Structures are given as structure tokens and as C-alpha cells.
Amino acid sequence: MSPNPSPVDDTVVALPPRKHGALVRMSDVKPEHVDWVWPGRLARGKLHVLDGDPGLGKSTVTVDWAARVTTGKPWPDGQAGGDPAGVVLISVEDGLADVIRPRLDAAGADLDRVVALTDIRGTAPGTGQPDERLPELPTDVDVIRDALLDVNAALLVIDPLMACLAGSVNAHRDQDIRRALAPLVRVAEETHTAVVIVRHLTKGDSDKAIYRGGGSIGIIGAARLGYTVARHPEEPDNPHRAVLAGTKANITTMPASLGYHLVNDDDLGCAHVEWEGTVDCTANDLLRPTTQAQAADDPTTVWLRSYLAEHGDSPFDEIRQAAEEAGIAERTLRRAGKRAGVLTQRAGFPACTTWRLPTTPASSQSGHRPEPMPDRPH
Known part of the structure; x- marks a missing residue:
């Protein structure tokens, strides 16, 4: 035994608090049906993705949907519309006066039920000076929530998604995208709103539509329903005729593809959508190179x-x-x-x-x- 034993270290080490998982017994969960804005296609409280190349009318299609939400008009597949409700638009590429308002007029929307969230106003950190900037995800989900509640919204359109991501978000990094979209999904659930985010297609050579949208695969992964617009197979050289086809459907069966064409309104200086009925092709068919x-x-x-x-x-x-x-x-x-x-x-x-x-x-x-x-x- 050592003649000079070391002193005993009686320091008490605090252990981290024990974590507990939240467990929900499924017998205590009350089952609910999906609440549809457009039966089988647009669901309240869910995220949707709309992909397509520029010039095929993606934004015009979303305006057509907005008009039907605000008026309760029947949907393009003949299903009955619901009670008129509000719509929030976040569009950073088109002007309100010369593009969005004329398109809403051409589509027959109830303009009193549509609001555009154009910018975020506040005080710049550190300077105390007034600050104004475009809406960002996930930074401004609280402002988006307030806007949805203010107009009793059934539909939120973010067009395009990439322009609304905060600078710190890497759109091609799955983890970044999921962290950016998770708060938006929670807001959709809390406000009972169908959220549609719009993307451009990439120039990749994949003929699987689910992989062709811009950014991380996590974007379509977070969505419950996804759609692709592409040129109509009957007129592949006509940029004014297209098909809306399902890319992903997690909460229902894949909906039938719908054809449409864009009709110019000379008085309003814009185009509106005229639907043509079902088309026997899939999103993969539309994007597959045709020899x-x-x-x-x-x-x-x-x-x-x-x-x-x-x-x-x-x-x-x-x-x-x-x-x-x-x-x-x-x-x-x-x-x-x-x-x-x-x-x-x-x-x-x-x-x-x-x-x-x-x-x-x-x-x-x-x-x-x-x-x-x-x-x-x-």
C-alpha cells in the first residue's frame, strides 16, 4: 500500500436527465378520413408538389385551382367544388398587377378571397432599421400561418419553391430540405390548408418523373401527392397543350391524367386553362424521350x-x-x-x-x- 495514497475525488458528476419517448396507444387514436379540397387530388393539411418545364402553364394551372377554391366551382374532372374558401399566393417571379391579377380575372376567381404574401416587414437585427425582404422558408412560417388563418384559407401556393428557401438551405441536400419543409407541413396541418409548391424540372436523363423535379429528392418525399405537367403526347410540338399527370400518391390511388390547353384572353392580356378530360398516359410516359x-x-x-x-x-x-x-x-x-x-x-x-x-x-x-x-x- 502506498504511503501517500491519492486523495479521493468526491466530485459528483451530474448525469444527463433521462429522456422519455412519447408513446401513443393506437386504440386511443380516433380514426379520421382525409379531408379533400379536390377529391383525390388536393388534400387539406397536406403538402403537394407541381413539377414542369417553363412555359407549360404551371402557374396558370395553380391560378385555375385558386379560382375554383374561392368560388366553389366544379373541379376539372367534374367533381363538385366545396364551400368557397380563401387562398394565399406566394409568387416571387410574377407581378401582381400585370400577371397574377389578370390571370385570376380570366379564371373567374373571387378576388376578395385571394391574398398575396409579397414581403416580410420588420426591424433589422442590430440596427433597429426597418427591414423588408421576400418570404423565406423555414424562417417565416409563423407569418404564413397568420396569413392562412386571416383568410380562412383552403389553399396555399408557393411558386417557385426554390426562390423561397432561406439562403442557409441547400436545396440539393436532403437533410436541409426536410428541416425547411417540416415546419411548413406542420402549418398545413394546423391550419387545415392544402399546400402546393411549384418546381421546374431538371434536365436529367431519367424517365422517372419522381426524380426529375429540381432540388433534393426529399422535396417530393415530404409531399403526399405530386404532379407533373408536360406537353401533350398528341401534340408534342405544341407548347400550349399539356397534360397534368400524377407523380406520387401516398394517401390515395394515383389520379387519372388530365389534358388541358392554354387559351389567350386578348382583353386581359393573359391565358387561362381549358381542361380537356382524361388522357391515357402516366407522368413517366410524358417525360420519356419519344423517338x-x-x-x-x-x-x-x-x-x-x-x-x-x-x-x-x-x-x-x-x-x-x-x-x-x-x-x-x-x-x-x-x-x-x-x-x-x-x-x-x-x-x-x-x-x-x-x-x-x-x-x-x-x-x-x-x-x-x-x-x-x-x-x-x-
Whole structure:
């Protein structure tokens, strides 16, 4: 034993307080149904993402939704609208007077129920001077909450999301995005509001729509429903015709895709959305690169080639009648004719237009030379 033992250290080390997990017995939870603003598509208290390339009317689509929320008008798929409610818009790319107000007018919105949150006003830290800046996430969720409650909102639109993220948020870092969006999701739940955030598509080569939105995958991960807008497959060269297709659906089945086109209003100087009904394609279909061979294999083109191969040169009126019986619209039939390279010949009295495949020898003895289909029908 050492003659000079070390003194005993009687310092008391405080242990960290013990943590307890919050446990909820599921038998104590009262089940609830999802409360829909637009049944099957826009849900109260949930986050939604709307993706698409510039110029296809994403913002105009959200204005159309806002108009239906404020007036209770039926939804584009024919479902009944709800009781009129308020809408909050956070739009940092479009002017209120020359873009947003005319679009709301064109869509028939109740303007008294729509407010735009344009900036955040307060006092600059340290200086005490008045400060004014754009709304930011997650910094200003308390201001957003107040705005939603003030107008009894059923819909909040943030357009685009990337412009509203605080400078400290890395939009491509999953952890940053989830921390930025979590307070917004809580506000959506507390205020019972459907929140729609708008993004541009990236130029990636993935044909899976869920991976094509800008920023981290955590953005679509935080959303309960996601949508993509892309050019309509019937008119891929027409920037004014598009399809709204589901990208993600966690709380319902995937909704049917809806076609629409933009109609210009000369008096108001803007466009509004006119819906066309359901379209048989998915978001992945819309973003998948379309080769000439793929375009030639669409169902209507295949039907038309088969018909002409069986019947040979055929009067257009007969083809149109057969197509109608097969459930094919004339406009769709004409587009298929162009894709198939159909040649047309107009002859006789009264004049009759005949269609034939380019590989089929002309049977007409009229001396008229078959020509490629014109861009516009006769």
C-alpha cells in the first residue's frame, strides 16, 4: 500500500436527465378520413408538389385551382367544388398587377378571397432599421400561418419553391430540405390548408418523373401527392397543350391524367386553362424521350396503318366513320395520318379525298399525284 495514497475525488458528476419517448396507444387514436379540397387530388393539411418545364402553364394551372377554391366551382374532372374558401399566393417571379391579377380575372376567381404574401416587414437585427425582404422558408412560417388563418384559407401556393428557401438551405441536400419543409407541413396541418409548391424540372436523363423535379429528392418525399405537367403526347410540338399527370400518391390511388390547353384572353392580356378530360398516359410516359419509331407505334397510328393495309386506298369519310366506331376522334386520326406518312389525293366530282399508305401504289387513274398530308385539313 502506498504511503501517500491519492486523495479521493468526491466530485459528483451530474448525469444527463433521462429522456422519455412519447408513446401513443393506437386504440386511443380516433380514426379520421382525409379531408379533400379536390377529391383525390388536393388534400387539406397536406403538402403537394407541381413539377414542369417553363412555359407549360404551371402557374396558370395553380391560378385555375385558386379560382375554383374561392368560388366553389366544379373541379376539372367534374367533381363538385366545396364551400368557397380563401387562398394565399406566394409568387416571387410574377407581378401582381400585370400577371397574377389578370390571370385570376380570366379564371373567374373571387378576388376578395385571394391574398398575396409579397414581403416580410420588420426591424433589422442590430440596427433597429426597418427591414423588408421576400418570404423565406423555414424562417417565416409563423407569418404564413397568420396569413392562412386571416383568410380562412383552403389553399396555399408557393411558386417557385426554390426562390423561397432561406439562403442557409441547400436545396440539393436532403437533410436541409426536410428541416425547411417540416415546419411548413406542420402549418398545413394546423391550419387545415392544402399546400402546393411549384418546381421546374431538371434536365436529367431519367424517365422517372419522381426524380426529375429540381432540388433534393426529399422535396417530393415530404409531399403526399405530386404532379407533373408536360406537353401533350398528341401534340408534342405544341407548347400550349399539356397534360397534368400524377407523380406520387401516398394517401390515395394515383389520379387519372388530365389534358388541358392554354387559351389567350386578348382583353386581359393573359391565358387561362381549358381542361380537356382524361388522357391515357402516366407522368413517366410524358417525360420519356419519344423517338420517331415510338411515335409511329402509338395505338391510333397502328390502327390506321392496319386499316389502310387491309382496305387499300380509302375515302377519308369511310376512314373517319370506321375510326369513330373504334372510339377515335377525327383530330386524333388526322395526327396519326401525319405520323404514318399518309398520302392524300383529292379528285372526282364531287371531290373526294382518298388516303393511302406511302408504300401502297396509287390506284387512282385520275392523273392527280398523291401528296403528303397538309398541316391543316382541307
